[in-house]
Amino acid sequence: MDSSKLLGITTFIYLFSSLIYMIMFIFKVKKIGLLATVVTIIGFLINTAGIGMRWLESYQMGPGMGHAPLSNMYESLVFFAWSIIILYLVVEFIYKNKIIGAFAVPFAFASMAYASLSPEFSTAITPLVPALQSNWLIAHVFTCFIGYAAFAVACGTGIMYLVKSRDKGDSPDSLLSTLPSLKVIDDITHKVILFGFIWLSGGIISGAVWANSAWGTYWSWDPKETWSLITWFIYASALHARFTRGWGGKRIAWISIIGFLAVVFTYYGVNFLLSGLHSYG
Amino acid sequence: MLHAVALLYRIESNILKGVFEGFFVWRNMKKKKNRLWEFFSSTKLALFCFFTLAIASIAGTIIPQSKDPGFYIGKYGETTAEMFRLLNIPDMYNSWWFIGILGLFSINLIICSIDRLPTVWKLVTMDNLATKVNRLEKMTPRIRFGTKQPQQEVVSQVEQTLKGAGWKPSQGEREGGTLFFAQKTPWVRFGVYIVHLSILVIFAGAIIGTLFGSKGSIMLREKAQVPFFYEFGSSERVPLGFDLRCDNFSLTYYDTGSPKEFRSELTVLENGQEVLQKSIVVNDPLNYKGYTFYQSSYQAYDEFWLTIQNQNTGARKTLLARPGVELKWREAGISVGIVNVQQPDRWGRYRLKIWFSDGKGEPSVFWVDGETVVSVERLDAPYDFKSEQLFATGLQVAKDPGVWPVYIGCIMMLLGLVVAFFLSHKRLWVYIYEEEDKTKILVAGSSNKNKVGFENMFNTLVEKLEDNETLQLSKE
Numbered sequence: 001m002d003s004s005k006l007l008g009i010t011t012f013i014y015l016f017s018s019l020i021y022m023i024m025f026i027f028k029v030k031k032i033g034l035l036a037t038v039v040t041i042i043g044f045l046i047n048t049a050g051i052g053m054r055w056l057e058s059y060q061m062g063p064g065m066g067h068a069p070l071s072n073m074y075e076s077l078v079f080f081a082w083s084i085i086i087l088y089l090v091v092e093f094i095y096k097n098k099i100i101g102a103f104a105v106p107f108a109f110a111s112m113a114y115a116s117l118s119p120e121f122s123t124a125i126t127p128l129v130p131a132l133q134s135n136w137l138i139a140h141v142f143t144c145f146i147g148y149a150a151f152a153v154a155c156g157t158g159i160m161y162l163v164k165s166r167d168k169g170d171s172p173d174s175l176l177s178t179l180p181s182l183k184v185i186d187d188i189t190h191k192v193i194l195f196g197f198i199w200l201s202g203g204i205i206s207g208a209v210w211a212n213s214a215w216g217t218y219w220s221w222d223p224k225e226t227w228s229l230i231t232w233f234i235y236a237s238a239l240h241a242r243f244t245r246g247w248g249g250k251r252i253a254w255i256s257i258i259g260f261l262a263v264v265f266t267y268y269g270v271n272f273l274l275s276g277l278h279s280y281g
Numbered sequence: 282m283l284h285a286v287a288l289l290y291r292i293e294s295n296i297l298k299g300v301f302e303g304f305f306v307w308r309n310m311k312k313k314k315n316r317l318w319e320f321f322s323s324t325k326l327a328l329f330c331f332f333t334l335a336i337a338s339i340a341g342t343i344i345p346q347s348k349d350p351g352f353y354i355g356k357y358g359e360t361t362a363e364m365f366r367l368l369n370i371p372d373m374y375n376s377w378w379f380i381g382i383l384g385l386f387s388i389n390l391i392i393c394s395i396d397r398l399p400t401v402w403k404l405v406t407m408d409n410l411a412t413k414v415n416r417l418e419k420m421t422p423r424i425r426f427g428t429k430q431p432q433q434e435v436v437s438q439v440e441q442t443l444k445g446a447g448w449k450p451s452q453g454e455r456e457g458g459t460l461f462f463a464q465k466t467p468w469v470r471f472g473v474y475i476v477h478l479s480i481l482v483i484f485a486g487a488i489i490g491t492l493f494g495s496k497g498s499i500m501l502r503e504k505a506q507v508p509f510f511y512e513f514g515s516s517e518r519v520p521l522g523f524d525l526r527c528d529n530f531s532l533t534y535y536d537t538g539s540p541k542e543f544r545s546e547l548t549v550l551e552n553g554q555e556v557l558q559k560s561i562v563v564n565d566p567l568n569y570k571g572y573t574f575y576q577s578s579y580q581a582y583d584e585f586w587l588t589i590q591n592q593n594t595g596a597r598k599t600l601l602a603r604p605g606v607e608l609k610w611r612e613a614g615i616s617v618g619i620v621n622v623q624q625p626d627r628w629g630r631y632r633l634k635i636w637f638s639d640g641k642g643e644p645s646v647f648w649v650d651g652e653t654v655v656s657v658e659r660l661d662a663p664y665d666f667k668s669e670q671l672f673a674t675g676l677q678v679a680k681d682p683g684v685w686p687v688y689i690g691c692i693m694m695l696l697g698l699v700v701a702f703f704l705s706h707k708r709l710w711v712y713i714y715e716e717e718d719k720t721k722i723l724v725a726g727s728s729n730k731n732k733v734g735f736e737n738m739f740n741t742l743v744e745k746l747e748d749n750e751t752l753q754l755s756k757e
Binding site: 062064065126127129130131133134136194195197198201202205208209212213214215216217218219221223226227229230233234236237240241243244245270274 | 324327328331332334335338339341342343346374473487496535536537539540541542543562563564566573575576577677678679681684687688691694695698699702703
């Protein structure tokens with residue numbers, strides 16, 4: 001069993017798990033909730049094994065080749081999926097609500113599917129270029145992606161909020177009655193954004209420290225840096241609007257969606273549309 | 282860490298109190314005087330700064346920065362390029378208006394903190410034993426018990442229970458009863474101001490770096506040494522105050538042909554004396570006297586170091602050879618030259634065809650494979666040949682005394698964010714009084730964040746009181 005097989009299986013399990021969560025939501029089959037969680041956990045374990053296996057494989061390729069599988073777009077998409085799932089599972093555990101899965105797990109599936117199916121990315125393990133040969137690699141990628149994953153989950157709950165808020169009637173048969181109350185969704189979105197904001201800050205800071213130790217400049221207004229700062233501004237605005245002006249509900253839900261679009265652009269768009277120092281993923 | 286912070290805050294509190302009270306008076310004067318104060322302390326201004334900085338930054342990533350004037354004319358037309366020039370768009374992040382917005386943002390941070398800190402300071406240092414009983418009656422969570430036990434006994438039992446549960450109560454007499462108050466981590470209310478301050482510290486570091494730092498580059502050929510570097514922007518020579526020499530540069534490749542390592546062997550010299558040697562790679566620079574030298578690029582030359590060694594006498598000589606030029610090692614009466622070069626492939630492998638004569642018999646002509654040693658038999662003695670391509674190493678030079686303030690600001694920001702988002706100021710009151718021949722206990726609490734977590738904590742304490750057999754409480 002090699003890593004690419006494991007990661008291929010992961011993609012399908014995340015698809016399967018997304019479907020179960022959606023069926024649970026749309027057809028209100030509460031009974032399959034446990035199945036959904038179990039399948040997701042299995043997918044997560046296989047995802048973890050796939051990442052670990054790829055790590056090992058890089059060491060087996062020869063001396064000097066070994067490195068954490070966080071060095072290109074393909075590997076980062078796989079790690080992005082991993083981060084989303086672990087974060088989602090924690091949210092599910094804390095809030096004891098499985099419907100959120102229908103809005104969060106599809107992000108992980110999309111990331112895996114894009115990584116495996118898109119012809120743009122090579123799945124081959126390539127050795128680290130000199131710029132990436134640093135202990136900061138793991139710290140930087142880890143902090144950034146935990147942040148990104150939190151914002152993905154917040155985007156999911158933001159969408160959930162907007163869907164639910166269209167529900168005018170209080171009929172118990174309504175499709176949306178299985179969703180948590182608006183107040184709870186709003187609270188989850190807010191808490192997940194707080195969490196993501198700390199990790200995004202940590203990601204920007206670890207990147208700055210790394211840049212300083214590799215190039216002698218902690219900040220050079222490179223497009224990647226600049227876009228991460230733009231993302232930071234968006235979420236900082238959301239937090240200030242909430243803390244001092246009492247923003248909540250639909251507005252925060254929209255910001256969680258706009259913020260996530262900025263995350264996607266920072267992560268993905270910058271590499272393909274703008275040129276800069278950060279060409280590895 | 283948190284204990285240290287708490288301790289520090291206690292020590293400093295008296296000094297700070299005076300300072301803050303001074304501030305208070307000053308602020309009130311200001312407040313009355315003008316609306317400017319209100320404007321500069323508003324969240325609206327903060328949101329405006331976030332918004333404009335974000336929009337400007339987006340523009341800065343779309344419009345290429347730091348290009349020649351001709352580039353902008355070619356790409357955007359004469360009129361637009363002129364407008365860009367007036368607005369400093371080609372160097373937007375250093376333009377007067379971008380720095381201006383950052384300045385406005387800093388003023389906003391300072392004024393808003395000065396504006397709000399006194400209120401927070403009061404909340405943190407206030408005498409909570411002075412809290413009115415009717416305010417306790419409105420708090421959530423809140424619970425009331427009654428017991429037949431005498432008040433004195435209840436007071437001592439409650440105090441013990443509070444202490445046992447990790448609270449450190451203070452005690453006071455209030456409206457005929459006894460009031461206990463205990464709180465946890467009141468200083469977390471400063472968390473958000475630590476974050477604000479951290480941004481100012483980072484800005485201060487950036488300003489220090491701009492004023493007292495300098496950045497530039499050096500292109501240094503192997504075996505050469507320089508006492509200066511070229512500054513970015515001005516392209517002026519900046520003296521280092523010492524000499525820097527490159528002893529060797531090496532470039533290695535992976536089997537795939539992608540570069541594996543750029544390595545420079547550097548030596549620092551003071552007055553001709555070697556004082557420090559270090560081999561640097563991309564993520565591992567050399568530090569000396571406030572300057573840091575980073576491996577950033579290289580240049581390969583069509584020239585080669587040839588090392589010739591007489592195997593019998595051990596005498597050796599290294600010459601720098603250019604293809605087609607004859608070189609002499611006079612002491613040994615030797616002439617040598619490169620007559621042909623097979624250029625490096627993607628793994629950096631090259632071949633040299635060498636012409637070699639020691640003046641005795643026919644000259645030797647042979648191929649040398651890259652850096653491998655080749656032996657050549659001559660009438661007098663066998664000779665060893667070794668070649669190495671000539672490189673120049675490209676170094677980035679930085680002296681930035683503002684880096685440490687920036688790092689301290691970053692750490693403050695992360696700690697401040699954790700405190701501001703996830704720690705809460707928890708307050709607990711227990712009021713014990715007599716009513717209708719019974720002793721009543723009113724327990725009330727409040728927390729500025731994480732109400733659910735606080736309620737759990739509150740309930741644990743309440744259970745402890747209920748479990749106390751001496752108290753014999755009944756809920757009311």
